[in-house]
Amino acid sequence: MVNFMNLNKSYINGEWTEGQTGRRYDILNPYDGSVINDMSIASLQQLEEAFVIAEKAQKEWAKTSAETRRDIILKALEFLKNNREEIVPLMSRETGGTLIKSNVELQLTIEILEEAATFVDEVYQVREISSAIEGKVNHIHRLPLGVISSISPFNFPMNLSMRTIAPAIALGNAVVHKPDIQVAYTGGNIIAAAFEYAGLPKGVLNVIQTDLTEIGDGMLTNPIPKLISFTGSTPVGRHIGEIAGRNLKRVALELGGNNPFIVLSDADVDRAVDAAIFGKYIHQGQICMCINRIIVHKDVYEEFLAKFVERAKALPYGDQLDPKTVVGPLVNERQAEKAEQFIEAAKNAGNTLALEGKRIGNVITPTIFRDVRNSDAIAQAEMFSPVVSIIQADSDEDAIDIANDTEYGLSSAVFTTDIERGEQLALQIDSGMTHVNDQTVNDAPNVAFGGNKASGMGRFGNPWIVEEFTVTKWVSIQSKYREFPF
Incomplete structure (x- = not known):
């Protein structure tokens, strides 16, 4: 058993290191504001030193065998499994996520490590390519990329940190990682441990x-x-993209979403409601993949709306550590105030509430707007809260057009009893991921995870992450003297 409270420092060069700023940050439970622990704040100089340390360490790490890298990945996996009973409640306390959400997140993190252990030998692979030049052999090598700068958010911090850290390490790279300090343990120090x-x-x-x-x-x-x-957010992603482009650095960006959940005229409404309730309210809507807009064919609109409202109204809310809780607190007061502002602005703009929620501390209870037009501000903004817009579509084709009418393109879902047509329509939605007869929050370490448009660049998941985190090098070998024209 590990006392994680002792690990309230940065982890630099294999040592738990006090921050040089002299400042400390209080990590709070979002539900009641109680202090979980304080964290020592590292300085810019320490960050710069960490990059130098990582660069040196990576050169040696790149020489290790696939077996060594696999063993370390599996040993880290063992640590998470052995400490599940301590990790899950700490994750809930720190993030505001329910115990359901925390168990899901830890399991996804474990699966990332399991998958990373399967591709440690992808680095240093050599492909031989034929040549039109007599006596020449072309070898294509896959090599470690080097040092990776990793930045993760507050919402699914362990999962979203590990999906960079584990593949990077598995492929012979080094990592300098900065989690959101609000979730310092879940997003960084448990992983370092x-x-x-x-x-x-x-x-x-x-x-x-x-x-x-x-x-x-x-x-x-x-x-x-x-x-x-x-x-993280699309505005920050644009800023990162500008800097990376100027410095010719690669990026892997997973950004905001305005994810549509489409209910077609032939959908099983009860099953669609089941899926929509989960896809909207898991982690209070604070997941980039959460449903943001529900687009329903006019033939089933009123039936879906009535059933969805009744289900949402009955969801237990409150303390995230209560096993019955489904809707816990937003991560901080600022996020709760932001959700309230969205709600008030929509009401002032004339949008109609089908279910009016309330605020209790940082808890926002389910809030549903009906008869929303896709051009309304409430439909075009990413809520990141238990607030949702329900939009009526005149036809199935209209539903697809509405779904695509956004700058974002992360995840989406289509409900229909015609599976074949559902997949055809899925291909017409401009998003990186579409789920037929499921909700929008899906992830796995062996699929192509990522967004289109303003929702990001690059793809996580094996084998796509291997390409992202390695460099390809061509080595040609001339075994026979080559005649040159001059």
Whole structure:
């Protein structure tokens, strides 16, 4: 059993290191505001040193065998499994997520490690390509990329951190990782503890507990990392993209979403309601993949609306540590106030409430707007809360057009009893992922996970992540003297 409360520092070069700023940050339980622990804030100088350390460590780590890398990945996996009973409630306390959500997140994190262990030998693979030049052999090598700069958000912090960290390490890279300090344990220090337990060499993984006041763009502008991996908002993603483009760095960006859930005229309404309730209210709607707009064919609109409202009205809310709770608190007061502002602005704009929620501390209970037009502000903004818009479509084709009328393109869903047509329509939705007869919140480490348009660049998941986190090199070997024209 590990006392995670002792790990309230950054993890740099294999050591738990006090921050040099002299500042500390109180990590709060979003439900009652109680202090879980305080965290020592690292300095910009410590961040810069971490990149230098990672660059040096990566050169040695890249020489290790696939078996060594696999063993360490599996040992870190063992740590998470052995400490599940301590990790799940701490994750709930820190993120505001329910016990259901925390168990789901830990399981997804475990699956990422399991999958990473399967592709450790993808690096240093060599393909032989034929040549038109006599006596020439072409070899295509796959090599580690180098150092990766990793930035993760507050909502699914362990999962969204590990999906960069585990593949990077498995493929011979080093990582400097900055979690959102609101969720310092879940997003960083538990992961660092797992790899420390696993025997990962010093400097291969560095977890920096700091804030933007201290480091500014230090995770982005440092010349050492070859790739910036970021999950978060689209405005920040655009900023990262600009800096990365200027410095010719690769990016893996998973950004915002305005995810449509489409109910066609032939859908099984009861099953669609079941799926929509989960896809909207898991983690209070604070997942980039959560349903943001529900688009329903006019023939089943009133039936779906009535059943959805009744189900949402009955969802238990409150303390996330109560096993019965479905809707817990938003992560902080700022997010709760932002949700309230969206609701008030929509009401002032004339949008109609089918279910009016209430605010209790940082808890926002389910809030449903009906007869929303897709052009309304409430439909075009990413809610990241238990607030949802329900839009009526005149036809199935109209539903697809409405779904595509957004700058985002992360996840989407289509409900229909015609499976074949459902897949055809899925291909017409401009999003990175579409789920037929399911909801929008789906993830797995062996699928192509990522968004289109303003929802991101690149794809996570095996084998796509292998391409993202390695570099391809052509080596040609001339075994026979080559005649040149001059």
